[in-house]
Amino acid sequence: MKQGSTFSRIIWKLIVSVILGVLMYFGSGAVGFPPAFQWMFVSYVGLGFLVFLLLDAPPLPRLSGWPAGVALLLFYALLSGAYIWGASAWPQYDPEVEKGKIKKLLKRKLERFQASQGRVDDLLQQVKALEGASAEVLARLSNFAPVMATPASINLPEGRAMTVVDRGREVYELYECYNCHKLGGKGSVKKRGPALDNIGSFLTVEDIKRKVFDPTYLYAEGFEKEHKGGKGKMPDKYKELMTDEEVMALATFLTTLKNPMADPPTPRPVFVKSNVEHGFIVFGYVRDAAGKPVPGIEVHVMPKKKGGHDAKGKTNVSGYYEIFMHMHNEDVGVTVSVSAQNSTKEFVTEYDPNDKVTKRQKSLDLVIPSAS
Template identity: 60%
Template structure:
């Protein structure tokens, strides 16, 4: 019975293959390994079957060479075919898997960073919106208040620091290095690059100083025509300064009123200076602090002259616009607040179209709490 050992071996191999498959599966081996174990069993069976096979006839000469080559080719086909059928270890695939894990982590970190950036941007937007709203609200200030008043009125509560607007303005002056060309109190520009500013508050309103900073072509200092034509004063502040900085700076400069220092007269090249007359200045208490909310009245003492009034802002600053005509030149104007009156003569040349018709008048009033 030459058949029976072969059948037995095949039967045994099938049992072993099933056991190997089930066993490795139960132990948690991946499917690839189960296939591999079953394949080993099959290969073992093949070896035993070969051992039992009847001997081959002896080959020689050309037949032997052909058989050798044929066997080699057959083996090659089995190996290559098997290798391509079985799943292979691929470093690129493994790297891809690691990359995937890392990518997820990196993405999460990146998303976190983006979310933070988005939040910061949103904060900036909200800030800009609230600034804009504050500006809009400032427009609803009582009518008749000059523009600069309304704006400076809201300035003090902007930053958290406890500096007055004037102190902040002095800081802005330092920060933007105006002293490179200007002199205040004998300090600053050694060469005479630009005018001294010691009495600039007596010559310009807050709003005109503000306009000069934002647009140097707005007016020029008498005696500095050449420098003005060459555009020596930088026109970059419009882009660099916040509105709050410009106002603080203008407010600081508006407090400089030292007539002993010869500050060049401003010449207006763009504004229409003929229309009306502006009275401006500060109302202060005995201690020198600006008094807010004081009504100031200016009255030209001529027949048919129209008096007008204004209210001081948080810094004690006021501006009053008077309807005075060319023929009113030389009229005396009385400025009064809380029973204190100062008079000045409104002198202007009706033919002069470049000098602003205005006068700075500061008043010192009694503190109502003590009066």
């Protein structure tokens, strides 16, 4: 009875061990262990089975004396032998060989990575090539259809005018005209010069060009004092600084400014015919007895002083004349005679020698009794 139960217990342990072994094998395989490890786990189950068998083994007779020592040594040799055999029974691994294998694995991965990088490089190159091609196509398109270019394109006749005006605005900013002039209510905090919002209603491109290059050419009405001098005087440095292209663009830009409603308003320009300090202008109309204008007639002006020079001019179709006389500050009070044919008039020059701004001039009409 005791024998049978021992046998059935061994069978029972065997069955459990086989089930455990099978579970171990597939379980470790499922988790990703290589076959060698799968078998190693199975062998552990086998070892466990052996240990449990030993538990059921009948007790050995008690030994003493030297047989006990011999038995101990035998047992030790048996265990050692079992271990050595077990260890050598398993497949052996050389670390160098393993390193080589790992290197090979990594190399293949690296190669695959580099290959994919190469593809990326290829793609980038293709993108570049496409970009080049599209730029070429755009360039060719713009040859055919300039309208496709930017709005400020110089290919458009209207665009060209736009560009000059824009350029003029740029020159205006560049030379800081805004320091003394207001435009659209902006600039000239110190109110030195007039607002220019309506200057295009008064001045031509040529006028503005001359004013910028020679500020004495004209002055803004009401700004005589500023024109004369002082801190806020318009500088006369632009002639040296500006190129022809710049002053043309600037003048073109300013002639586009035509806002009569601007506040503050743009003052009218007063033309200075010549440097007032050295000149005096006599102007007026020559008519016949019937009041009809006499065109093409010669008019003479003569300062009645020692060394005075005769100056002359001719009337235009309207019978209007304008004669510039050379006259200095000290010539104030000199009598001047004006004559056309047999008609003569005289006047005395009146001006403030210290006023270097206000035009020195005299309006004088002549009547010719008998037009030929």
